[in-house]
Structures are given as C-alpha cells and as structure tokens.
Amino acid sequence: xxxxxxxxxxxxxxxxxxxxxxxxxxxxxxxxxxxxxxxxxxxxxxxxxxxxxxxxxxxxxxxxxxxxxxxxxxxxxxxxxxxxxxxxxxxxxxxxxxxxxxxxxxxxxxxxxxxxxxxxxxxxxxxxxxxxxxxxxxxxxxxxxxxxxxxxxxxxxxxxxxxxxxxxxxxxxxxxxxxxxxxxxxxxxxxxxxxxxxxxxxxxxxxxxxxxxxxxxxxxxxxxxxxxxxxxxxxxxxxxxxxxxxxxxxxxxxxxxxxxxxxxxxxxxxxxxxxxxxxxxxxxxxxxxxxxxxxxxxxxxxxxxxxxxxxxxxxxxxxxxxxxxxxxxxxx
Amino acid sequence: xxxxxxxxxxxxxxxxxxxxxxxxxxxxxxxxxxxxxxxxxxxxxxxxxxxxxxxxxxxxxxxxxxxxxxxxxxxxxxxxxxxxxxxxxxxxxxxxxxxxxxxxxxxxxxxxxxxxxxxxxxxxxxxxxxxxxxxxxxxxxxxxxxxxxxxxxxxxxxxxxxxxxxxxxxxxxxxxxxxxxxxxxxxxxxxxxxxxxxxxxxxxxxxxxxxxxxxxxxxxxxxxxxxxxxxxxxxxxxxxxxxxxxxxxxxxxxxxxxxxxxxxxxxxxxxxxxxxxxxxxxxxxxxxxxxxxxxxxxxxxxxxxxxxxxxxxxxxxxxxxxxxxxxxxxxx
DNA sequence: TCTAGTGTTGAAAACGTTCTCGACATCGTT
DNA sequence: AACGATGTCGAGAACGTTTTCAACACTAGA
Numbered sequence: 001x002x003x004x005x006x007x008x009x010x011x012x013x014x015x016x017x018x019x020x021x022x023x024x025x026x027x028x029x030x031x032x033x034x035x036x037x038x039x040x041x042x043x044x045x046x047x048x049x050x051x052x053x054x055x056x057x058x059x060x061x062x063x064x065x066x067x068x069x070x071x072x073x074x075x076x077x078x079x080x081x082x083x084x085x086x087x088x089x090x091x092x093x094x095x096x097x098x099x100x101x102x103x104x105x106x107x108x109x110x111x112x113x114x115x116x117x118x119x120x121x122x123x124x125x126x127x128x129x130x131x132x133x134x135x136x137x138x139x140x141x142x143x144x145x146x147x148x149x150x151x152x153x154x155x156x157x158x159x160x161x162x163x164x165x166x167x168x169x170x171x172x173x174x175x176x177x178x179x180x181x182x183x184x185x186x187x188x189x190x191x192x193x194x195x196x197x198x199x200x201x202x203x204x205x206x207x208x209x210x211x212x213x214x215x216x217x218x219x220x221x222x223x224x225x226x227x228x229x230x231x232x233x234x235x236x237x238x239x240x241x242x243x244x245x246x247x248x249x250x251x252x253x254x255x256x257x258x259x260x261x262x263x264x265x266x267x268x269x270x271x272x273x274x275x276x277x278x279x280x281x282x283x284x285x286x287x288x289x290x291x292x293x294x295x296x297x298x299x300x301x302x303x304x305x306x307x308x309x310x311x312x313x314x315x316x317x318x319x320x321x322x323x324x325x326x327x328x329x330x331x332x
Numbered sequence: 333x334x335x336x337x338x339x340x341x342x343x344x345x346x347x348x349x350x351x352x353x354x355x356x357x358x359x360x361x362x363x364x365x366x367x368x369x370x371x372x373x374x375x376x377x378x379x380x381x382x383x384x385x386x387x388x389x390x391x392x393x394x395x396x397x398x399x400x401x402x403x404x405x406x407x408x409x410x411x412x413x414x415x416x417x418x419x420x421x422x423x424x425x426x427x428x429x430x431x432x433x434x435x436x437x438x439x440x441x442x443x444x445x446x447x448x449x450x451x452x453x454x455x456x457x458x459x460x461x462x463x464x465x466x467x468x469x470x471x472x473x474x475x476x477x478x479x480x481x482x483x484x485x486x487x488x489x490x491x492x493x494x495x496x497x498x499x500x501x502x503x504x505x506x507x508x509x510x511x512x513x514x515x516x517x518x519x520x521x522x523x524x525x526x527x528x529x530x531x532x533x534x535x536x537x538x539x540x541x542x543x544x545x546x547x548x549x550x551x552x553x554x555x556x557x558x559x560x561x562x563x564x565x566x567x568x569x570x571x572x573x574x575x576x577x578x579x580x581x582x583x584x585x586x587x588x589x590x591x592x593x594x595x596x597x598x599x600x601x602x603x604x605x606x607x608x609x610x611x612x613x614x615x616x617x618x619x620x621x622x623x624x625x626x627x628x629x630x631x632x633x634x635x636x637x638x639x640x641x642x643x644x645x646x647x648x649x650x651x652x653x654x655x656x657x658x659x660x661x662x663x664x
Numbered sequence: 665t666c667t668a669g670t671g672t673t674g675a676a677a678a679c680g681t682t683c684t685c686g687a688c689a690t691c692g693t694t
Numbered sequence: 695a696a697c698g699a700t701g702t703c704g705a706g707a708a709c710g711t712t713t714t715c716a717a718c719a720c721t722a723g724a
Contacts, residue, residue: 002445002467004680015704020682030702047445052680055383055709070414070424072606075407082402082428092402094426096414113334113379118710135334274404274606277614336710347674352712362672384710387679450680 003044012040023048054119063301064120065094066111067127072245072273073290074126077142080294081124088302093120106130112139122305124297129185138304142297145186152304152312154297156288158188161319162195162240165268165286168321169238170203173330174266177205178229178236180215180222180246189217192242192270211236215246222246226253230265237330238266244276244285251279251326266327281325288319335376344372355380386451395633396452397426398443399459404577404605405622406458409474412626413456420634425452438462444471454637456629461517470636474629477518484636484644486629488620490520493651494527494572497600497618500653501570502535505662506598509537510561510568512547512554512578521549524574524602543568547578554578558585562597569662570598576608576617583611583658598659614656624649 005023009016014037021029022037029037040046054060065081067074078094085092095111108128112135115123122138129145140152169177179196182189193212200207210232213225222241226249229236241247247269251261259265261281269276272287296315304310337355341348346369353361354369361369372378386392397413399406410426417424427443440460444467447455454470461477472484501509511528514521525544532539542564545557554573558581561568573579579601583593591597593613601608604619628647636642 006680016681017683017704017706018702021703024682026683028702033702045441045445047442049387049450049680050446051383051387051450052709053682055381055387055680055711056682057709069418070410072411075411078402078410078426079404079407086401092426092428094410094424094428096424096426109377110379113377114382118381118383274610277609278606282609338710348711349674349676349713350672353673356712358713360672365672380712381710384679385712387681387710388712389679 003046005046005048008037008040008044008046011044012037050119060119060121061089062091062093062120063298063305064115064123065092066108066115066123066125067094067096068107070094070096072275073243073271076273076290077126077294077297080291080296081298083291084295084298084302090121090302122301124301127186127188138301138308140297140301140304142293143188145188150312152300152314154293154300154315154317155188156293156317157319158191158288159195159198161270161286161288162192162242163199164195164319164321165240165270166196166199167203168284168323169240169266169268169327170199170205172238172266172327174236174238175205175330176208176211176234176236176238178211178213178239180213180226180229180239180241180250182215182217182242182246184214186217189242196240215242217243217246219245219249222249223253226250227257230254230257230259236265238268238327240268240270242270244269244271244273244283247283247285247326248275248279251283262326262328268327272322277324279326284324284326285322286319287322289317292317335378337378337380340369340372340376340378343376344369382451392451392453393421394423394425394452395630395637396447396455397424398440398447398455398457399426399428400439402426402428404607405575405603408605408622409458409626409629412623412628413630415623416627416630416634422453422634454633456633459518459520470633470640472629472633472636474625475520477520482644484632484646486625486632486647486649487520488625488649489651490523490620491527491530493602493618493620494524494574495531496527496651496653497572497602498528498531499535500616500655501572501598501600501659502531502537504570504598504659506568506570507537507662508540508543508566508568508570510543510545510571512545512558512561512571512573512582514547514549514574514578516546518549521574528572547574549575549578551577551581554581555585558582559589562586562589562591568597570600570659572600572602574602576601576603576605576615579615579617579658580607580611583615594658594660600659604654609656611658613658616656616658617654619652619654621649621652 005016005019009019014033018029019037022034082092095115097107108125109130112123125139125141127143127145128141132149143155144153181193197207213229215222215225229239239250241250247267251267254261254265261267269283269285272285276283276285300313337348337351341351346365350361351369354366414424427447429439440457441462444455457471457473459475459477460473464481475487476485513525529539545561547554547557561571571582573582579599583599586593586597593599601615601617604617608615608617
C-alpha cells in the first residue's frame with residue numbers, strides 16, 4: 001500500500017501539517033524535527049500525491065498537452081514540447097482520449113475542463129476544432145482547425161506550403177493534379193485547398209472540381225476518396241494529399257490497383273512526419289517542422305504562465321518543400 | 333471560471349449528490365429531474381474534474397504511462413499504446429519529468445507514487461531502472477533496464493538482435509568492429525554487448541576491449557566515446573552502436589572528422605526509430621518494433637486491470653535486421 | 665388503517681493534500 | 695517582573711468529487 005502523508009506523520013510522531021512543511025521546504029520547522037521527518041519519508045518512500053496536491057493548491061508545475069489521439073503528427077509535437085520543457089522545472093502531462101473523435105465534437109473543451117484549473121498550470125491544445133474556450137488558466141492552440149481567435153496560436157504556413165507543393169508538380173509538367181483534401185470544417189485543410197487552387201490559377205490551369213475529393217486526414221478516411229480519384233476515366237497524373245498520412249494511403253491504394261509510384265502516378269504529401277521517409281518510394285512532401293511548432297508552443301505557454309497578462313500571440317512557422325522520390329516529371 | 337458540481341446543483345435546484353448521479357448515469361433519479369439537471373450541465377458546459385473524481389473513487393478509466401522523457405523511442409511506444417487503447421473506453425495519460433534523469437535515480441518510483449493509487453487504474457513504466465516497486469495497482473514494465481522480476485514485462489530479443497547486427501558486419505568482411513555500448517547498469521545494454529561478443533566468438537574473431545566504448549544511449553553521451561573509437565590508430569572499419577540515437581551521432585562525428593559513411597566507415601544501429609530512415613545515408617539498423625512493444629504492453633495492462641490476479645507474464649518480441657545504406661562490404 | 669416495500673432525494677463522510685490561524689514556548693528587553 | 699517578539703507546532707477548513715446512509719413520500723397489499 002502506498003504511504004500517505006498521514007502515515008509519515010504518525011510514524012514520525014508529528015502532525016500532518018509539519019510533514020507538509022518539510023516536504024515543501026516551508027519555513028518554520030526545527031532542524032531536529034525536519035531531519036527526523038525526512039528520515040521517515042525516505043524510509044517509507046513517501047511521495048506526495050499529484051492529485052491531492054493539485055486539488056488543493058493552485059500551482060502544480062505541470063503543463064498539460066491535450067491531444068485527440070497519439071499518432072505521428074501529435075507524437076512529433078510532443079517531442080518538441082518535451083525539448084522546450086527540459087530544464088524549466090516543469091513536468092509534462094499528455095492527456096488523450098481513446099481516439100474516438102469523429103463522433104465526439106467538443107472533445108477539447110471537455111478534456112480541458114477535466115484538467116484545467118486543477119491538474120495543470122497551463123494547457124496546450126493540439127489541432128482543436130473549437131478555440132473559444134473560456135478558462136482562467138493559460139491555453140495555447142497548436143495548428144487550430146478554425147480561424148484566428150483571441151487565444152494564442154502556433155501554426156504554419158499552410159497556404160504557402162500547399163502552393164509550393166502544387167507548383168512543384170506543375171513544374172514537373174503535371175496538368176491533371178488531384179487533390180485529396182482534409183475535412184472542410186478544418187482551417188488548415190481549407191488553407192491547403194486554397195493554396196492548391198491558387199497555384200493552379202497562377203499557372204493558368206483551369207480548376208476541375210472533379211479532381212478534388214475529401215479525405216479527412218486519417219488512414220481510414222483517406223482510402224476510398226483516393227480510390228475514387230484513381231478510378232476516374234481521366235485519371236490524374238499526380239495527387240497532392242493534404243497530409244502525409246493520406247498521401248501514404250494514396251500510395252498504398254495505387255499499388256493495390258496495380259499502379260507504380262512514381263512511374264504511373266506522382267504523389268506529394270504535407271507534414272513531413274518521420275514515417276514519410278520510410279515508405280517505398282520515400283514520400284516527397286512539405287515540411288512544416290512539427291517539432292518546432294511543439295517547441296514554440298510550449299515556450300509560449302511557459303511564458304504565458306509566468307506573465308499571464310501578455311497579449312495573445314499568433315506564431316506562424318515556415319514550410320519547405322522536401323523532395324524525395326514519389327514524384328517524377330511527365331514525359332513530354 | 334470553471335463550473336463545479338456545486339454550481340450545477342445550485343442552478344438546477346437539486347443537491348450535489350443528485351448531480352453526481354446524473355453525471356455518472358447511476359440508478360435512482362426521476363426522469364424529470366434528470367433532464368432538468370442535464371440541461372443545466374449542457375448550459376454551463378460542466379465536466380467533472382478528473383482530479384477530484386480520481387481522488388475519491390478507485391476507478392478512473394485512465395491508464396498511465398510514465399516516461400523519463402519524450403524522445404524518439406518513447407514516442408514510438410506511445411503510438412503503439414494509443415493504438416491498443418483505442419475503443420477500450422480507457423483514456424491515456426502520459427507523465428514525463430523534465431528529462432533530467434541522470435542525476436535523478438529512482439524517478440520511476442517517484443513518478444509512479446505520484447500517479448498510482450489515485451490518478452490511474454494501472455501504469456506502464458518505460459525503460460525503468462528499478463522494477464521492484466510495490467504497489468497495489470497493476471504495473472507493467474517495457475524494456476526494463478534490469479533483470480527479470482516479479483513484475484510483468486515486455487521487451488525484445490536484444491541478444492539475438494545484437495548478434496544479427498554483428499554477424500551482418502562480419503559477413504560484409506569487417507573484422508575490426510567497434511561497439512558503442514549503452515550504460516552498463518542497463519540490462520538491454522548488457523545483452524546487446526553480450527550479443528556482440530558472442531557473434532565475434534562464433535566467427536573466431538578475438539575480442540578486443542579497446543574497441544568497446546561506453547556511450548549511454550543519449551545524444552550528448554554518445555559523441556565523445558564515438559570520437560575516441562574513430563581516433564584509434566587501428567581505426568575500426570565498422571561500428572555497431574547500441575541504439576539508433578548513438579548511431580546517428582556516430583555518423584555525425586565521423587562526418588566532422590572528414591570520414592564518409594559508408595565508404596570510410598560502416599555504421600549499424602539498434603531500434604529502428606523513424607528518424608533512422610531520415611539520415612544521410614539512411615541508417616542500417618535492427619528493428620525491434622517499438623510500436624508493437626507499446627501495443628502489447630498496453631493490452632497486457634488492460635488485461636491485468638480487469639483480471640488482477642493473473643500471474644506475471646514476460647513477453648519478448650522478435651527483432652529483425654533492416655538493411656539501408658550505412659554499411660558496405662570491405663573491399664578484399 | 666396499518667405495514668412493507670419502492671422510488672427519489674439530501675446530508676455528510678471520505679479521499680490526501682495545503683494553508684491559515686491560533687496556541688504555546690522561549691528569549692531578550694525594559 | 696512584565697511584555698512583546700520570535701520560533702515551533704497542531705487543529706481544522708478547504709479543494710471537488712463519489713458514495714453511504716437515512717429520510718421522506720408514495721403505493722400496494724393485508
């Protein structure tokens with residue numbers, strides 16, 4: 001059984017209050033008493049319960065990260081956040097539901113309400129759909145899926161990145177370029193689609209709505225729209241998928257249909273998750289330095305905790321084209 | 333301000349107990365009352381505090397994962413664990429200190445004590461140094477850094493994997509093979525070193541203690557021993573690093589010294605973290621399917637929570653050689 | 665009409681902490 | 695000798711829940 005503060009107090013022959021003082025290094029306990037209590041603490045291996053402590057006191061020195069699920073994107077973000085936290089004295093708690101998000105709108109509000117005000121001093125929301133949460137504790141949103149808000153925000157240049165991806169395909173000679181979109185209620189998805197259309201327009205290529213399918217960012221939701229695109233009579237020679245997970249599925253579907261990438265089909269993604277380098281062929285994609293987003297968001301959050309009245313910041317990180325081997329030039 | 337159960341009760345004109353019953357779907361509240369309370373809950377956006385709830389009640393439906401830091405290895409593990417949890421109704425909480433582990437022995441015991449018995453129904457310990465923790469709640473250790481114990485365990489075939497790596501180098505014609513070890517107090521590191529020596533012995537190559545340096549698994553701790561190996565007068569033609577992070581640093585150090593990999597030096601790693609495919613050249617390594625370890629460990633933990641008296645299991649997952657481009661045959 | 669049951673509700677204890685407040689020594693000062 | 699200052703300590707409230715227990719109002723059966 002786990003030792004409680006009461007056990008320590010009883011064994012040391014002092015009150016609970018005194019043990020609490022020793023544990024937290026508060027002023028006002030005699031040296032003799034202190035060392036005696038400390039000895040009992042070591043002996044029993046007592047450690048204060050994070051839960052009870054945070055229920056009572058305002059400050060916990062824990063920052064929370066709320067994610068819908070732990071998948072490549074959020075995992076990258078976590079690495080960056082952990083790097084930012086290192087040495088600041090804060091600890092990290094990541095909270096994730098079972099990944100059943102589709103049928104569960106407002107999860108971020110619910111989870112936030114579960115943690116905030118008690119467990120954590122501040123919270124980082126990863127790809128939230130709603131950002132108008134009202135809370136006393138600082139919150140920063142990473143890659144929010146809706147327009148700018150009063151909340152501090154870190155995201156990346158979705159528009160420019162999507163344009164760069166499309167322009168690259170155009171430079172390679174592609175004209176029939178399919179777009180596998182994310183959910184249209186998500187801001188990043190809309191911006192990427194906008195970038196795709198903008199690049200087409202600038203190149204003087206007419207926009208064909210038939211070449212756009214809605215994918216939804218997850219493995220499961222990407223497969224059938226990808227198949228639809230590849231079954232068109234005028235099959236696109238290239239597909240720009242709105243994130244890497246979708247792009248990887250697109251390559252898989254293409255293979256299942258007997259198509260070779262990049263000989264028969266060029267595929268480009270968005271995100272540059274580590275997995276994208278592991279595919280055959282390695283995926284050409286847009287790097288949005290997810291780790292940096294996590295790093296900056298965590299730094300921002302810590303700053304916000306220490307300086308609560310600073311006004312909201314919107315940070316936008318650059319994107320960059322990463323050429324690997326999933327695209328090739330159209331033979332003219 | 334965050335709404336509490338008291339706010340809901342006051343506004344609905346019922347007692348706190350009744351609200352609690354409605355929230356948890358307990359039997360014994362009149363339909364009319366229930367819907368009235370539910371309306372107030374929706375209106376106020378009330379969500380019960382995870383902290384307060386878990387302080388009081390035994391069951392939380394949360395499983396905890398305790399990691400020293402979030403780096404490539406643990407991040408992979410998390411992905412697997414999240415996959416295993418999906419759809420089970422459990423939620424996931426990952427707890428990590430600031431990554432200041434070296435000067436902080438017994439972190440796993442401390443963190444466990446912080447969470448267990450309160451916040452989580454069961455806990456997964458990632459690469460713990462001590463495994464003799466005593467706790468009432470179920471615990472499973474992943475890749476424990478010490479010998480087998482009474483605690484359920486998931487690890488992988490460190491010995492066989494290390495032998496495979498060394499044998500591969502030998503097959504390529506290498507004879508002077510350096511080994512960049514992990515910390516000698518860690519079980520996995522010892523097993524990998526054992527595999528290295530065993531493979532040498534079987535091939536009839538005498539073991540040279542001078543070709544072994546202690547690295548310690550982290551980026552910082554790997555650099556100087558790697559440099560030492562490369563500065564030997566009889567420089568090894570190949571280096572087997574005990575994990576991918578060390579191997580990547582080894583390649584970097586080699587480059588800084590003007591050596592080309594794999595022309596001047598072959599490097600092989602261990603783990604197959606996603607990052608290992610991103611290096612130039614891509615790293616040849618031993619795949620220990622970290623995600624699977626996380627997946628199996630989480631499954632095991634859930635089983636243990638539901639069936640507490642089942643006897644401890646030790647699961648060992650296979651390893652596999654992944655050939656990329658960081659090794660080449662010695663010209664004879 | 666009484667009684668036993670059933671359905672609905674609230675009061676209050678408990679979980680493990682932190683922290684305020686007051687109590688009691690002890691000590692130096694006048 | 696009296697008094698305030700200082701040092702050391704414990705009692706108890708509070709944090710937001712869950713859960714036990716008892717209370718109350720009915721209804722149905724005798």
